[in-house]
Amino acid sequence: VNVVDTTNPVVTVTGDNPATVELGDTYNDAGATTTEGTVEASGTVDTATVGSYTITYSATDASGNVGTATRTVNVVDTTAPVVTLTGAATVTVELGGTYTELGATATDASGTVTVVTSGTVDTDTVGSYDLIYSSTDASGNVGFAERTVNVVDTTAPVFTSSASFSADENQTAIGTVTATDLQSVTFSVSGTELAITSGGVLSFVTAPDYEAKSSYTATVTATDASSNTATQDITVTVNDVGGIDDDPGTGTGTGTGTGTGTGTGTGTGTGTGTS
Structure with missing residues (x-):
């Protein structure tokens, strides 16, 4: 009677399956176990590139039977770009002066990203103006930074x-x-x-x-x-x-009068004058 072994070893993945790792992080494989033989793993995970990767674990027993198991590792990017202002977050400009935009920079694990600036500053009008700097990576994550520009008037008429x-x-x-x-x-x-x-x-x-x-x-x-x-x-x-003195004044005057009859008489009169 020939006794043969045709049963493959049972390989069991240890840890999460599928596993998720953030873009740019380090992937540490948890390995696998087997009922017979030694487990060997094949496959690589590129944590610098978003994607789905497969790790295959295999074990071979003494009879040459091979057991396998696989793990899927998903490299994902859920981290927004980091936007850093160039210059101060709060800027003060005198009314009628000139505002110089210094911009911002952004970094992201996915590689080079650009910064888009929105908002305007009217230096002819006193007020507070908000400038928004945003950056979007290839996975659609958006990072923001904000600058406030205060236009003030400290100059007297x-x-x-x-x-x-x-x-x-x-x-x-x-x-x-x-x-x-x-x-x-x-x-x-x-x-x-x-x-x-x-x-x-x-x-x-x-x-x-x-x-x-x-x-x-x-x-x-x-x-x-x-x-x-x-x-x-x-x-x-x-x-x-x-140039004429228009202040009213008073004065006196004299006058003479004659009478009829056998005698003469005198009379007095008053008048007004200017001074």
């Missing part, structure tokens, strides 16, 4: 009108105060004798009388939309209209 005004008496109009600024400017004036509109039109609260007061002083403040302020001390000279 500059007066362009004279500090000296003149105006005729007996009327309220004086003139207009002006100032330059990259934003809108409003005006105010000190004291109670002069008034000014937000647009800079200057006037007397009460029409002046040259004979009563011929010169007025006050401080005008210009304020822009960012609350930066500038001041200017002004003088308003009142003009004597026509």
Whole structure:
């Protein structure tokens, strides 16, 4: 009687099957066991390349019977690119100045990736602007970085009108105060004798009388939309209209009169005059 062995060894994979490894990581094979013989593994896993790889385990017994088992190893990329800003994450630019974009760089295990920048900065308008830098790898993973650019106004208005005004008496109009600024400017004036509109039109609260007061002083403040302020001390000279003293005065006069009859008499009269 010939006793023969025709039964293949049983090979059992150890660990996960299928197994998953992240792109760029190290794959450590857990191996396999067998009921007879020694297990030999064949096949490779390239963790630098996304894909599916097969490892085959085989064992041969003394009778030449061969048992096999396989493991599937999936190399996957679930990691987004790392986006790194060039320059600061928060940048401040003066209103009307120039913003220089420094960009960003990105790295990824899959290889070279590019960075796309979205968003704009309007240096003519005060505000906060967000710039988004994104990078997408071959597996569709997206990495982001963000920069905030603050456009600010720290510059005060500059007066362009004279500090000296003149105006005729007996009327309220004086003139207009002006100032330059990259934003809108409003005006105010000190004291109670002069008034000014937000647009800079200057006037007397009460029409002046040259004979009563011929010169007025006050401080005008210009304020822009960012609350930066500038001041200017002004003088308003009142003009004597026509150069004639128009202050009413009083005077007395004498007169003579005659009467009829047998005698003469004297009379008095009053009158007004100018002085």
